[in-house]
Amino acid sequence: MNVKKHVVVIGAGFGGLQAVKKLSKNKDVMITLIDRNNHHLFQPLLYQVATAVLSPADIGIPIRSITDRLKNVTVLMDEVTKIDKSRNIVYLNKKELSYDYLIIATGARTGYFGHSDWKNYSPGLKNIYDALRIRNRLLISFEEAENHPERSEELLKYIIIGGGPTGVELAGSIAELSHSIINNDFRNIDTRKAKIILIEGGSDLLPSFDRKLSVYTKKRLEKRGVEVMLNTRVMNIENKKVFIKNPYGEKEISGELIIWAAGVEAAPLNANSGFNVDRQKRVVVNEFCSLNEYPDVYVIGDASDFKTKDGKPLPGVSAVAMQQGRYVAASIIRKIKGKSTEPFRYVNKGNMATIGRKDAVAEFPGISFTGFFAWLLWLFVHLFYQVGFKNKISILITWIWSYFTFGASARLIQNPDDM
Amino acid sequence: MNVKKHVVVIGAGFGGLQAVKKLSKNKDVMITLIDRNNHHLFQPLLYQVATAVLSPADIGIPIRSITDRLKNVTVLMDEVTKIDKSRNIVYLNKKELSYDYLIIATGARTGYFGHSDWKNYSPGLKNIYDALRIRNRLLISFEEAENHPERSEELLKYIIIGGGPTGVELAGSIAELSHSIINNDFRNIDTRKAKIILIEGGSDLLPSFDRKLSVYTKKRLEKRGVEVMLNTRVMNIENKKVFIKNPYGEKEISGELIIWAAGVEAAPLNANSGFNVDRQKRVVVNEFCSLNEYPDVYVIGDASDFKTKDGKPLPGVSAVAMQQGRYVAASIIRKIKGKSTEPFRYVNKGNMATIGRKDAVAEFPGISFTGFFAWLLWLFVHLFYQVGFKNKISILITWIWSYFTFGASARLIQNPDDM
Numbered sequence: 001m002n003v004k005k006h007v008v009v010i011g012a013g014f015g016g017l018q019a020v021k022k023l024s025k026n027k028d029v030m031i032t033l034i035d036r037n038n039h040h041l042f043q044p045l046l047y048q049v050a051t052a053v054l055s056p057a058d059i060g061i062p063i064r065s066i067t068d069r070l071k072n073v074t075v076l077m078d079e080v081t082k083i084d085k086s087r088n089i090v091y092l093n094k095k096e097l098s099y100d101y102l103i104i105a106t107g108a109r110t111g112y113f114g115h116s117d118w119k120n121y122s123p124g125l126k127n128i129y130d131a132l133r134i135r136n137r138l139l140i141s142f143e144e145a146e147n148h149p150e151r152s153e154e155l156l157k158y159i160i161i162g163g164g165p166t167g168v169e170l171a172g173s174i175a176e177l178s179h180s181i182i183n184n185d186f187r188n189i190d191t192r193k194a195k196i197i198l199i200e201g202g203s204d205l206l207p208s209f210d211r212k213l214s215v216y217t218k219k220r221l222e223k224r225g226v227e228v229m230l231n232t233r234v235m236n237i238e239n240k241k242v243f244i245k246n247p248y249g250e251k252e253i254s255g256e257l258i259i260w261a262a263g264v265e266a267a268p269l270n271a272n273s274g275f276n277v278d279r280q281k282r283v284v285v286n287e288f289c290s291l292n293e294y295p296d297v298y299v300i301g302d303a304s305d306f307k308t309k310d311g312k313p314l315p316g317v318s319a320v321a322m323q324q325g326r327y328v329a330a331s332i333i334r335k336i337k338g339k340s341t342e343p344f345r346y347v348n349k350g351n352m353a354t355i356g357r358k359d360a361v362a363e364f365p366g367i368s369f370t371g372f373f374a375w376l377l378w379l380f381v382h383l384f385y386q387v388g389f390k391n392k393i394s395i396l397i398t399w400i401w402s403y404f405t406f407g408a409s410a411r412l413i414q415n416p417d418d419m
Numbered sequence: 420m421n422v423k424k425h426v427v428v429i430g431a432g433f434g435g436l437q438a439v440k441k442l443s444k445n446k447d448v449m450i451t452l453i454d455r456n457n458h459h460l461f462q463p464l465l466y467q468v469a470t471a472v473l474s475p476a477d478i479g480i481p482i483r484s485i486t487d488r489l490k491n492v493t494v495l496m497d498e499v500t501k502i503d504k505s506r507n508i509v510y511l512n513k514k515e516l517s518y519d520y521l522i523i524a525t526g527a528r529t530g531y532f533g534h535s536d537w538k539n540y541s542p543g544l545k546n547i548y549d550a551l552r553i554r555n556r557l558l559i560s561f562e563e564a565e566n567h568p569e570r571s572e573e574l575l576k577y578i579i580i581g582g583g584p585t586g587v588e589l590a591g592s593i594a595e596l597s598h599s600i601i602n603n604d605f606r607n608i609d610t611r612k613a614k615i616i617l618i619e620g621g622s623d624l625l626p627s628f629d630r631k632l633s634v635y636t637k638k639r640l641e642k643r644g645v646e647v648m649l650n651t652r653v654m655n656i657e658n659k660k661v662f663i664k665n666p667y668g669e670k671e672i673s674g675e676l677i678i679w680a681a682g683v684e685a686a687p688l689n690a691n692s693g694f695n696v697d698r699q700k701r702v703v704v705n706e707f708c709s710l711n712e713y714p715d716v717y718v719i720g721d722a723s724d725f726k727t728k729d730g731k732p733l734p735g736v737s738a739v740a741m742q743q744g745r746y747v748a749a750s751i752i753r754k755i756k757g758k759s760t761e762p763f764r765y766v767n768k769g770n771m772a773t774i775g776r777k778d779a780v781a782e783f784p785g786i787s788f789t790g791f792f793a794w795l796l797w798l799f800v801h802l803f804y805q806v807g808f809k810n811k812i813s814i815l816i817t818w819i820w821s822y823f824t825f826g827a828s829a830r831l832i833q834n835p836d837d838m
Contacts (some may be wrong), residue, residue, distance in 0.1 A: 132833070
């Protein structure tokens with residue numbers, strides 16, 4: 001009799017889902033997919049929830065609706081508390097599961113480089129709750145300013161820390177919201193005077209992109225009214241205050257809302273289960289995305305530190321997670337069949353970030369674009385990779401509507417007292 | 420010089436918005452619209468947010484996006500703490516406004532007939548927070564049951580108290596969600612076995628409808644797997660328990676989620692400002708929707724108790740609020756011009772409630788429908804009265820998608836720990 005192998009996948013992000021989809025095609029495996037949430041989150045568009053363009057359900061797809069037809073997949077909404085690698089057991093809140101193969105795809109969360117108290121004053125943007133909190137605080141700041149116009153200069157001031165794609169997209173999007181989308185909505189204040197400050201520690205925005213695109217991005221953000229501060233290190237964050245240091249000296253700047261987009265770290269699970277982790281708590285894996293001592297345990301995506309041949313870790317982008325997810329699924333199936341596997345190789349298919357309406361940057365091996373065409377490409381790619389037909393349609397309609405009306409329809413303060 | 424009259428409108432519900440829209444056309448008035456929330460809520464579809472079909476932003480329209488072009492309208496997101504009728508002053512949290520005319524359109528909230536402790540065990544459905552809480556608890560019950568199939572009988576049990584339109588629509592919708600929409604999503608449980616109990620104190624569901632339609636509704640709900648208990652009074656509610664009394668005796672029934680749809684009362688503002696209120700805290704108004712002693716203070720919609728000639732109060736439906744809103748706006752303009760006004764007369768244009776997919780009841784003066792045609796009419800009317808083009812489109816697309824795929828796409832557990 002052929003006993004089916006049990007593969008446990010932790011995390012239904014980009015990596016975990018790709019692994020599950022590929023594995024499910026093989027009827028000799030049973031798969032259990034565990035996630036703390038009931039939805040897969042399309043993180044690249046999370047900033048559009050934070051800035052009131054999209055609704056949470058547009059980018060949060062029920063995991064069960066993705067796997068309902070994959071009969072060898074069981075989904076559990078639960079939290080993994082510990083992994084016992086030597087006994088092949090995953091511990092959940094109230095039960096335990098044994099596995100033949102384990103794929104850890106737990107992703108990343110906001111990281112404050114050890115300054116955990118900054119979290120209270122500078123929320124990150126990694127999940128729907130974060131996005132709704134930022135949306136609430138952003139929208140409430142305008143309402144407060146309308147109620148107290150004498151305080152509007154102080155209230156309409158937003159600081160974004162971190163000049164990577166998330167920081168750039170947030171800054172561009174907040175500028176658009178305040179400077180054009182809602183500027184006819186108020187009677188006592190002029191929202192076009194809102195101040196948006198983007199702080200980056202290095203010498204360029206979008207440091208992982210070609211420098212030409214970084215320079216372009218800075219210029220265009222500034223044209224849209226974003227103040228960009230490069231080479232600026234954050235020394236401390238307090239309530240509505242950021243202490244910075246740059247070549248011009250040290251300074252304290254205040255902001256009604258301070259958003260942290262400067263760093264992430266892997267989920268804490270790994271540290272508690274005896275994994276070899278790097279400074280960002282990512283599990284160091286070998287060229288097969290697995291552990292030398294436990295070759296049937298795989299770690300992929302943002303949860304892992306995979307070094308390329310030149311010793312650099314792969315970037316924390318969805319493309320890496322997805323390719324690794326498919327790779328480890330294929331590896332497991334080959335192992336079950338008694339075949340060997342080649343090491344994982346990441347194929348960089350390109351990189352993009354949007355600056356705002358009709359403007360983006362995109363780079364591909366050998367070629368790069370900016371402006372309207374890059375923006376169209378960005379829209380297309382993000383719709384294409386969106387999971388679920390209903391979501392694609394819903395997002396497309398919202399974008400078309402927003403484009404023609406300059407509107408942001410999800411401008412809902414959901415629960416002011418709670419945030 | 421012609422000094423503009425200042426009209427203060429409290430509440431941006433159906434009544435308040437109609438009043439503001441009509442008043443804004445007269446350039447001799449300045450209008451201030453005050454609401455605790457930043458959005459107008461299309462309450463008739465709130466149950467579809469609670470049952471994961473629609474997103475909050477589909478039925479929550481930013482008030483400012485409705486009034487942005489009405490230059491004589493100022494919107495304030497604030498709370499009215501007190502009204503001083505003799506000095507024509509409205510007190511807000513941090514400021515005060517004087518008015519020439521006041522329209523109180525503060526609506527209703529869930530009322531427990533004095534049993535305020537029932538609130539903790541049996542949430543109502545009056546705002547977006549309520550709807551998201553019910554959605555969360557509903558979705559979590561399925562997840563819990565999948566994790567603990569041995570407890571599924573107890574977990575998949577929902578009690579709805581109150582057989583009016585909200586209760587009927589919730590019961591039908593929860594039956595649809597559990598019995599057909601998600602029944603392929605789980606591996607360890609059969610969600611078709613979920614038990615939905617609808618409790619009504621009177622002898623009929625939808626008591627305000629023609630009895631023929633009430634009987635039809637009960638039959639169809641039962642066919643969809645809802646257990647309907649008529650003539651059943653709720654004696655007490657505790658955590659996951661309802662104590663009932665009916666002609667068959669007294670009994671305790673348990674449910675994972677108990678929803679209260681049995682009663683509403685007016686917002687507490689009125690009671691604190693020396694108004695003459697009825698048992699449901701509604702302000703008793705005269706035939707002009709105003710107060711005898713203060714004819715420039717109007718109270719409309721669910722906040723008011725307007726008696727028709729036969730001594731019965733008007734029902735708490737949106738049509739009453741909208742007609743009263745337009746009526747008081749016209750009255751104020753006539754007063755300013757020195758003209759007199761006829762008493763308000765409600766024109767009943769009909770009444771509808773949906774039972775579920777392809778089934779509803781609708782009655783109009785002289786004619787009534789049931790089934791597919793009533794359902795189509797219900798869809799059409801609810802889209803037509805929806806405020807905002809983007810919302811109409813978004814809801815239409817979602818309904819079409821749900822119709823063909825049997826899907827509910829807003830199946831998001833947003834913040835499990837918070838609820």
